[in-house]
Amino acid sequence: MRIAELSRRSGVPIPTIKYYMREGLLPPGERTSPNQAQYEETHLRRLKLARALVEVGGLSIAAARDVLTLMDSQMNSLSALGKAQYALTTRRDHVEDEAWTEASRQVDELIAKREWRVGPRNPARLSLTEALATMHRLRQDDYFALLGEYAETVGHLAELEITAIMGRPDLDSMAEAVVIWTAIGDAVVSSLRRIAQEAETARRFGGYVDD
Amino acid sequence: MRIAELSRRSGVPIPTIKYYMREGLLPPGERTSPNQAQYEETHLRRLKLARALVEVGGLSIAAARDVLTLMDSQMNSLSALGKAQYALTTRRDHVEDEAWTEASRQVDELIAKREWRVGPRNPARLSLTEALATMHRLRQDDYFALLGEYAETVGHLAELEITAIMGRPDLDSMAEAVVIWTAIGDAVVSSLRRIAQEAETARRFGGYVDD
Numbered sequence: 001m002r003i004a005e006l007s008r009r010s011g012v013p014i015p016t017i018k019y020y021m022r023e024g025l026l027p028p029g030e031r032t033s034p035n036q037a038q039y040e041e042t043h044l045r046r047l048k049l050a051r052a053l054v055e056v057g058g059l060s061i062a063a064a065r066d067v068l069t070l071m072d073s074q075m076n077s078l079s080a081l082g083k084a085q086y087a088l089t090t091r092r093d094h095v096e097d098e099a100w101t102e103a104s105r106q107v108d109e110l111i112a113k114r115e116w117r118v119g120p121r122n123p124a125r126l127s128l129t130e131a132l133a134t135m136h137r138l139r140q141d142d143y144f145a146l147l148g149e150y151a152e153t154v155g156h157l158a159e160l161e162i163t164a165i166m167g168r169p170d171l172d173s174m175a176e177a178v179v180i181w182t183a184i185g186d187a188v189v190s191s192l193r194r195i196a197q198e199a200e201t202a203r204r205f206g207g208y209v210d211d
Numbered sequence: 212m213r214i215a216e217l218s219r220r221s222g223v224p225i226p227t228i229k230y231y232m233r234e235g236l237l238p239p240g241e242r243t244s245p246n247q248a249q250y251e252e253t254h255l256r257r258l259k260l261a262r263a264l265v266e267v268g269g270l271s272i273a274a275a276r277d278v279l280t281l282m283d284s285q286m287n288s289l290s291a292l293g294k295a296q297y298a299l300t301t302r303r304d305h306v307e308d309e310a311w312t313e314a315s316r317q318v319d320e321l322i323a324k325r326e327w328r329v330g331p332r333n334p335a336r337l338s339l340t341e342a343l344a345t346m347h348r349l350r351q352d353d354y355f356a357l358l359g360e361y362a363e364t365v366g367h368l369a370e371l372e373i374t375a376i377m378g379r380p381d382l383d384s385m386a387e388a389v390v391i392w393t394a395i396g397d398a399v400v401s402s403l404r405r406i407a408q409e410a411e412t413a414r415r416f417g418g419y420v421d422d
Binding site: 011048049052055056058078081082085088089092095097111114116117118119122124125127128130131132134135137138140142143145146147149150151153154155156157158159160161162164166167168177180181182184185186187188189190191192193194195196197198199200201202203204205 | 308342349357372375378391396402406409412413
């Protein structure tokens with residue numbers, strides 16, 4: 001298909017498609033003349049995935065490129081799946097103040113208590129530490145009482161997710177699920193949480209926010 | 212205190228402080244001379260909150276300003292708390308294709324099945340619909356089997372969160388918890404989820420990603 005059809009079928013504007021190609025999120029089409037190229041169904045599929053990671057998953061262009069490159073190159077082991085998942089977590093600078101030290105201790109303790117085996121370089125250790133350090137800096141001391149229940153609940157979800165993913169027929173399709181479910185799953189969970197919070201408030205006190 | 216001390220105690224660079232002031236995230240200090248201003252502890256607290264919303268919570272500057280303005284102005288009822296929570300969810304354009312229609316039906320069904328009372332204008336309805344529509348567009352049909360469990364689990368967390376928040380002494384401090392726990396809580400949940408997924412994979416198959 002030509003780029004206009006690729007745009008129509010994906011719902012992605014042509015300038016965005018060209019931008020994704022320049023940034024390496026989407027391979028170029030096959031040139032059929034100096035100013036025309038041909039695209040296949042694989043382009044359409046990849047374009048939908050790239051857009052989902054950036055727009056719904058909130059990944060930066062660079063992070064999306066890293067994840068997609070990993071998916072292309074080395075999906076031949078479980079450890080490769082793990083690396084794709086690592087690439088989905090944004091790494092940021094952090095200040096190692098008292099709040100950070102305390103949060104870091106809490107993260108280690110939480111992982112040890114649940115007997116979770118987690119690689120020392122899993123970037124989610126750092127993003128969790130930063131989030132908890134922020135709670136300390138903002139003096140949300142009553143939040144920490146919820147942490148054990150959060151971990152238990154999320155552990156239950158992870159069991160279901162891994163079971164479903166491992167039910168897929170091959171590593172490529174498992175890798176796709178790891179990437180999509182992790183990135184888009186964040187949006188599902190955070191939206192559901194906001195809905196459930198309103199529902200729980202309404203259950204106790206009656207009335208919608210809109211009332 | 213002067214701006215240099217505000218910067219030192221918050222860990223926020225002076226140019227960022229000035230940017231937040233220009234954008235209305237932080238009220239100006241009290242002028243003590245043509246090129247000096249004085250800041251109070253309330254500025255420090257507000258600055259930490261603004262930074263947390265933007266950097267850890269991932270809010271846009273405009274969304275953070277809306278949330279902070281709401282917190283300042285009208286925290287006199289539960290419905291005001293709900294409005295602050297609404298402002299934390301980014302609204303985006305969406306395409307109403309087949310995937311959207313199907314996702315929208317699923318969201319209504321899920322809310323009805325759990326007998327959740329949710330305002331028709333809760334923006335999380337739209338963000339959940341968009342996330343599920345993305346799953347449809349990427350043909351992740353096996354994902355939808357998990358949705359019921361997700362909702363149940365998240366409902367349990369919401370109960371704990373609302374109970375803890377309602378234990379606070381006044382509406383101002385409840386509003387602060389709603390905003391902080393919702394925004395920073397997203398980062399906690401998504402990080403925990405990634406950690407639990409690795410732990411669950413390691414439990415079944417042995418070995419870290421780093422091995």
